[in-house]
Amino acid sequence: MPFVAPPALRSGDPVAIVAPSGPFDREAFEAGLALVQRRYTARFTDGLFTRHRYLAGDDARRAAELNQAFADPELKAVFTARGGYGSMRLLAGLKLGAPRLFVGFSDVTAVHGALQAHGVRSLHGPVLTQLGRQPPGAVDRLFGLLESTAPAAPLLNARTVVPGVAEGPLLGGNLSVLTRLLGTRFMPPTRGAVLLLEDVGERPYRLDRMWTHLALAGVFEGLAGIVLGDFTGCEEREADYGSAEVLRSLAQQTGLPCAAGFAIGHGTVNLPVPLGARVRLDATAGRLEFLEALVG
Amino acid sequence: MPFVAPPALRSGDPVAIVAPSGPFDREAFEAGLALVQRRYTARFTDGLFTRHRYLAGDDARRAAELNQAFADPELKAVFTARGGYGSMRLLAGLKLGAPRLFVGFSDVTAVHGALQAHGVRSLHGPVLTQLGRQPPGAVDRLFGLLESTAPAAPLLNARTVVPGVAEGPLLGGNLSVLTRLLGTRFMPPTRGAVLLLEDVGERPYRLDRMWTHLALAGVFEGLAGIVLGDFTGCEEREADYGSAEVLRSLAQQTGLPCAAGFAIGHGTVNLPVPLGARVRLDATAGRLEFLEALVG
Numbered sequence: 001m002p003f004v005a006p007p008a009l010r011s012g013d014p015v016a017i018v019a020p021s022g023p024f025d026r027e028a029f030e031a032g033l034a035l036v037q038r039r040y041t042a043r044f045t046d047g048l049f050t051r052h053r054y055l056a057g058d059d060a061r062r063a064a065e066l067n068q069a070f071a072d073p074e075l076k077a078v079f080t081a082r083g084g085y086g087s088m089r090l091l092a093g094l095k096l097g098a099p100r101l102f103v104g105f106s107d108v109t110a111v112h113g114a115l116q117a118h119g120v121r122s123l124h125g126p127v128l129t130q131l132g133r134q135p136p137g138a139v140d141r142l143f144g145l146l147e148s149t150a151p152a153a154p155l156l157n158a159r160t161v162v163p164g165v166a167e168g169p170l171l172g173g174n175l176s177v178l179t180r181l182l183g184t185r186f187m188p189p190t191r192g193a194v195l196l197l198e199d200v201g202e203r204p205y206r207l208d209r210m211w212t213h214l215a216l217a218g219v220f221e222g223l224a225g226i227v228l229g230d231f232t233g234c235e236e237r238e239a240d241y242g243s244a245e246v247l248r249s250l251a252q253q254t255g256l257p258c259a260a261g262f263a264i265g266h267g268t269v270n271l272p273v274p275l276g277a278r279v280r281l282d283a284t285a286g287r288l289e290f291l292e293a294l295v296g
Numbered sequence: 297m298p299f300v301a302p303p304a305l306r307s308g309d310p311v312a313i314v315a316p317s318g319p320f321d322r323e324a325f326e327a328g329l330a331l332v333q334r335r336y337t338a339r340f341t342d343g344l345f346t347r348h349r350y351l352a353g354d355d356a357r358r359a360a361e362l363n364q365a366f367a368d369p370e371l372k373a374v375f376t377a378r379g380g381y382g383s384m385r386l387l388a389g390l391k392l393g394a395p396r397l398f399v400g401f402s403d404v405t406a407v408h409g410a411l412q413a414h415g416v417r418s419l420h421g422p423v424l425t426q427l428g429r430q431p432p433g434a435v436d437r438l439f440g441l442l443e444s445t446a447p448a449a450p451l452l453n454a455r456t457v458v459p460g461v462a463e464g465p466l467l468g469g470n471l472s473v474l475t476r477l478l479g480t481r482f483m484p485p486t487r488g489a490v491l492l493l494e495d496v497g498e499r500p501y502r503l504d505r506m507w508t509h510l511a512l513a514g515v516f517e518g519l520a521g522i523v524l525g526d527f528t529g530c531e532e533r534e535a536d537y538g539s540a541e542v543l544r545s546l547a548q549q550t551g552l553p554c555a556a557g558f559a560i561g562h563g564t565v566n567l568p569v570p571l572g573a574r575v576r577l578d579a580t581a582g583r584l585e586f587l588e589a590l591v592g
Binding site: 022053054084085088089091092176179180181182183184185186187204205206208209210212213215216217218236239240241246 | 318349350380381384385387388472475476477478479480481482483500501502504505506508509511512513514532535536537542
C-alpha cells in the first residue's frame, strides 16, 4: 500500500517548531530558525526552551506541543528543534490527525516510524540546530522537497557494498532509534522497502548489536535494499577495525543491494530525503533515485 | 508453564567453558578457572583464546564451541568465559538439546533468553573473568545453586522502589541485551514473570531508552514485578540527575512491585540467581525469596 503524501507547503505557510526530544543550544537553534523564517511563518512557544534532565521539558509538555502541532489545521508542517533522546517516550500518546508534513531525523526516527506505521510520508532531514550549519544546496533541497510535487534529484557517488538494484519505499533513519521500535506497533512496515540507516557516536560492536537485532527480528527477510548514510564518530579507539568494515560485513550477510556513504545523517551535510516515497537504489552505480515526491 | 530444571551438578562432573561473546584477559580467566576446577572438571580448547575484532573468534568458531557444549552428553554444565558482545550473533544457529546447566550473565543474557524461550532454567551468575574476584560467599552460593535441589537463600536489604509483593519465574538479566531480543523468538516469555534487570556503562538516557522500549513492546503489561540489580558506571558526568533516580521514575510509571540495589550484575559482588525458577519478591521488605531450585 502506498504511503500518503501530505499536502505541499507554500512560501509563507505557518509551520510549527517542536522539541519532542532533548534540550538544545539556543544559538544553533536561532541559526536554523532564521532559515525557516526566511521562507515560512514559524510558530512556537517559550516552552520549547525548557529542560528536564536530558529532555526538553517533561513528557506532558513535549506531548502537548507535539500533538497540538499535528492537530492544529492552520499549521502546515512540523519542524523539530533537535534530536538527542525523548520522542519515543511520547509515542504511546501520539495523536496523528490528517497527513501533515513532519521534518527531522536522529531521535525523531521514532516519530517517522509512527508516521509510516500510520501510512504517511515524512521528511528525513536537518533539525533546526543542524540546519544553520548546512550548505545552501542542502537547505534549498529541503524547501524543494517540502514544496514540489516533482521527485527530488538523485543522490550520487555512494560506495557499492553489495551490487544490485532495489525499488521500494524508503524507510528508516537512525539505527539506534529504529531498532528501539522492533516488537512495537511503531515499527515502520519494512517488507519490500529500501531501508535507510545512519548513526552517530556508536561503537562498532554496538552497531553490530543493533544490526543483529534487525536480523533476528526478521527485518532483512523481504527487504528490497539498504541505504547507508553517515556513521559519524562511530570508530573504536586503537582498534584494528573500523565501523565501515563492520557494517560492510553485516550488509554482505544480508545479500541485499546496499550502497554506503550517502550524505545523510550527522555529518557536515545532511541531504533531505522523503521517507515513505518510492525510491530506486542502484547500489552498483552508487545512486539513489527518487520515484515519488514527498508531497502531493 | 513451569520451566524445566536441568539435572543437578555433582562434584567432579565434566563441564564446558565457552566464549560465545568477547575476547578476555587471560589472567582474570585463569583465576576463575581455578575456582571451577577446584570442584569440577573443566573442558575447553585453545580456540577459546582466539580474537576477531571484538569477538572471541569468528561466528563459526564460537557457534561450534557453544553448540558442542550443549550437545555433548558427557558435559553437565556450560560456563562462560566472559561477556562483552557476540552471543546474539549465534542465536539463529543455536542448537539446544536436552536441558543443560548454563552459567553466565551480561552479554549471554541472549543465551538465557533463548533457553527460557525454550522452557529451561539457567543460572544468572559470574562469568569466569569475574569469578576470581568474587568473595567466597558468592562462589559457594554458585556451587550451591548448581548442586542443590533446595531453593537458594533469599537476598535481603534491597531498596523499595514501588511497594508490593510479586510471585513468578525470575527472567531477564542485562537490560541492553534483553531489549535486543524484543520482537524476536528469543525473548523470554515475561507474562506473569518477575523481571531482573542490571547493566553497566550505560548513560541514564540510554537506560531510559531501553526501558521505554520494554514499555512500548508491552512487556510491563502482565508482568508481576521488577528486580533491579547493579547499574554500574551508569552515571552521566556533571549531571544533576542520577541513574537511580531515572530508573525509579520509570519503575514507578509501571506501578509494579519493584526493589533496587540487589547485588546482582557488574558490581563487586554478583550473587548468582536461578532464571526460570519461581521467586517471591517482597518489594516492601526489600527481599527476594526463591521458591524453586535451579536444578532438579
